[in-house]
Amino acid sequence: MQVTETLNDGLKRGYAITVTAAELDAKVEEKLKEAQPTIEMKGFRKGKVPMALLRKQYGERLMGEAMQDSIDSAVRDHLDSSGDRPAGQPEMKMSNPDWKPGDDVLVDVSYEKLPDIPAVDFAKITLERMVVKADDAAVQEALDNLAASPQAMTYETKKTQAKKDDQVVLDFVGKVDGEAFEGGTAEDYPLVLGSNSFIPGFEDGLLKVKTGDVKDVEVTFPEEYQAAHLAGKTAVFTCTIKDVRAPKAPEINDELAAKFGAEDLATLKTQIADRLEAEYSGASRALAKRALLDALDGVVSFELPKALVEAEANQIAHQLWHEENPDVHGHDHPEITPTDEHQSLAQRRVKLGLLLADIGQKADVKVTDQEMTQAIMNQARQYPGQERQFFEFVQQNAQFRQQLQAPMFEDKVVDHIFAAATVTEKDVSKEDLQKAVEKLEEE
Structure with a gap:
């Protein structure tokens, strides 16, 4: 040979x-x-x-x-x-x-072939990381939001007409072409007007009703409705109003804390502060990661495989086209040609992807089986009642497992670089952090 x-x-x-x-x-x-x-x-x-x-x-x-x-x-x-x-x-x-x-x-x-990637001296990379503390005002704002949430809200009977945010207790019978349909009947159903928990038009039809009223509400099921036999059909719901109640925000005390699983108000405040600081830390990390990727993009240069760049540019152009044309779900559309902007973004993505993969390989960064299992379980929670089918799908689909693993691997490589880079912390306000995040999202 x-x-x-x-x-x-x-x-x-x-x-x-x-x-x-x-x-x-x-x-x-x-x-x-x-x-x-x-x-x-x-x-x-x-x-x-x-x-x-x-x-x-x-x-x-x-x-x-x-x-x-x-x-x-x-x-x-x-x-x-x-x-x-x-x-x-x-x-x-x-x-x-x-x-x-x-x-x-x-x-x-x-x-x-994949290029030979030059080594990077991480110690020469300088980054600033924003630090935000959850102050009393932020904790109080979160408490107020909890008190106004549906889980905490209580309702008191009123004699006036129902308006948005009121709770209406009603019996209803829904009919299509004069025939009652399965799932269209209920008794003593508590419905908050404006919650959008029913099909469009139903809650609007109950505005201004009073206790004792009987009203027919006509609605049309969406074309994409989950029950195919009702999709696009017009239905009439005969509603008997049994009570109209006005919302009443609860007092912020130990009783409210108990509704959210806390031992007392002080414990709830501590939990809120911890959650807020975790959110701030996540936003701060995202900003620092973007700054790190920008820094790496600036200090490292190597030739890129043209086929990878072309494939990435086509994918970017295709994805953005569908975002601008959300009504087109398939691939029956005109040919999409990547622009210079798409090409530039593709070059950055391919370059940083190859660089991070090389750094991770050399540093022996790995996503453990335990981390993968936890990620799969987190995904499975999005499909209540179908967890078993989801696990079977994951076991049979190597590409999906790779899609789960890739961002986890990238984050571990980023953390590896953070540990070696020169990172200084800067105390800022929540507003400053929010402005920085908004600016990043606009780019």
Whole structure:
């Protein structure tokens, strides 16, 4: 077998591989000998079929396998010896497509290799990290929001008409074409007007009702409604109003704290302060991470595989097009051509992706099985009642597992760099942090 370099241009590599007819024949012979002890054929005992007959019966099929095995082996050996890491699946093409048994096999192999990435002195990277403390005013604001939340709100009967944010207790019967439908009937149902917990139009139809009223409310189910037999249908709900109640915010005390699982008000305040500071810390970390990526982008330079950049630019352009055209869900749309802006963003993403992957590999950064399991469990909580099906989907879908693992790996690499970089902390207000986050989101 012979491997000859035909292209060496930047990251592009090309090789001509020659597998001789003799090598192929020897490979076929090897495969036949391996299989011979297990083969049965009429007129011969198991394992006693002559090699010539086996070659006649199976030789053509095994020739194809031998050809593929030989080429794959040659490519593997070359990559091992050269240290090249292809940026994508190597392209292989026979250069003698009119091949016939007895001929040598000639194959052209080409690929773009991943670049050699220069080392970075993390200690020379200087970053500033915002620190925000949860002060009394922020804790009080959060307490006020809790007191005004549906979980804490209480309601008192009123004699006036129902308005937005009031609670209406009612019986209702829904009918489509004069026939009651499953799930369209309820008694003593407490509904907060403006909560948007019913289909559009239903709650608006109950504004200005009073206790004792009976009112028909006509609504149309959305075209995308989950119950297909009701989607797009017009329904009439006959509503009997049994009580109209005005909202009353509870006092902020130990009783309110108990509603949210805290032992007392002081404990609840501590929990709120901890949660707020965790939120502030998360926002601050996101800002510091962006600053770090900007710094890395500025200090490191290396050639990028054109195929990776092109694929990333196409994906960015496609995603942004669908965001601008949300009504188009499939791929039946005009061809989308990436702009210079898409290309520039793609180059940054590919560059930083390769850099972080290289840093993580050299630092032996790994996402543990325990971390993956926790991430899968967190995802499963988004599908209540379908957790088992979700776990089965994850087990069978390697691509989805990779999608879960990739951001976790990236965050661990970022933390590794943070630990070695020069990071100073700066105390700022919540408002300053919010402005910085808003500015980042606008970019």
